[in-house]
Amino acid sequence: MNIFVVNSGSSSIKYQLFKMPAKDPVCTGLVERIGLEKSTITHKVFLNGEEKVIKLTPEGGLPDHEAGLQQVNTLLTTGVLAVIQNPQDIQVVGHRIVHGGETFTTTTVIDAKVKEDLKQTFQLAPLHNPASYLGIEVAEKIFTQATQIGVFDTAFHQTLPPKAYRFAIPNQYYTDFNIRTYGFHGTSHKYVTEQAAAYLNKPENKFISIHLGNGCSMAAVNNGQSIDTSMGFGPLSGLIMGTRSGDIDATVVFYLVNQLGYDIDQVSNLLNKRSGMLGLTGQSDMRDITQAIESGDENAKLAYDMYAYRIKKYIGSYAAVLNGLDAIIFTAGVGENDALVRELVCTDLEYLGIRLNKEENQIRSKQIHDISAADSTVKILVVPTNEELEIARQCYDLVQ
């Protein structure tokens, strides 16, 4: 079964094509800088164990998601590296959807009613859900024979107990307006904790999963069930991220509005798009910020310390709610690649039984990698995430 997985961001599309049940993708790709001048498409095809890469910079850029996916369709269907004959060969398109709200608690076939309901979630995840919706509309036009399926970041966190997901505001805000913690990156937290359980041969386990990409979140996972997580009602709270503030006292919002005259859109723009590492250092990509540290930039150093300190506080908190700890898991772009972040996080956590092997920490690997010292009672693992594979699996299970 040909399952095409689409992970639409506000200015990017990640995709993978699977011939399920095989778990290795036939091709993968990334469309970047949609809506800007220098859009790029990096398309990789895997043929007999070999990787062939096509890099495109379309003339005049890619104005929108439709243009991006149309180009991807051309790459899939034409030339010597074509992987399907025509778009009708795709039976399922699996979409990553960040926020499912109260309505979508599990993997769902997308029809007109679902699309209507999805619009209600736009203001809950303004950076993400409108882009996913666009991705669905475009995929419907191109892959006309395919069943479109949504896989929600929030679904894995449905097991949170009320004491973790409720806010201490009057009950009516929960009962009437569904204001509660939902949690995000669930597909990734699920995937990496399952991988870790298999790797450690520990079906019963207490794990802390640390997903550090552009968006960052942590989850306390007990025997495969999420019991607490750092993102909340929307994907803004918790850890310090590329451009998002993470946890911040709500009093700051009142002050911005009442004293500095901000309107609410300006506050949202500030906290979602201009804060986090970008606000602290002027850059949001950790590779650039590491370079700044190397050239002696004090702001960059402080920002790294703050970033790691926030993660450390959540590790302490989740070790407490789990009442024990078998492993902490680093994943996603920063978690998998940034040795300095991992070292800062793991320093001075001996009390919890966390001891890093600094040499192993420097080694890059595409496989699961144990970076804990021999005397660490808690395993420290780097587990490459694969949200697209997890989405493909869930789609396959649903249509089988």
Ligand SMILES: Nc1ncnc2c1ncn2[C@@H]1O[C@H](COP(=O)(O)OP(=O)(O)O)[C@@H](O)[C@H]1O
């Ligand atoms: N080699 C690297 N060293 C440090 N950070 C990296 C490296 N490669 C990627 N990153 C970080 O990973 C981030 C992207 O992570 P990713 O999981 O792809 O995020 P998203 O899915 O949210 O776009 C980049 O913004 C960058 O900060």
Ligand SMILES: CC(=O)OP(=O)(O)O
């Ligand atoms: C939920 C979320 O923050 O997603 P991303 O990391 O892809 O921005």
Ligand SMILES: [Mg+2]
């Ligand atoms: Mg991501």
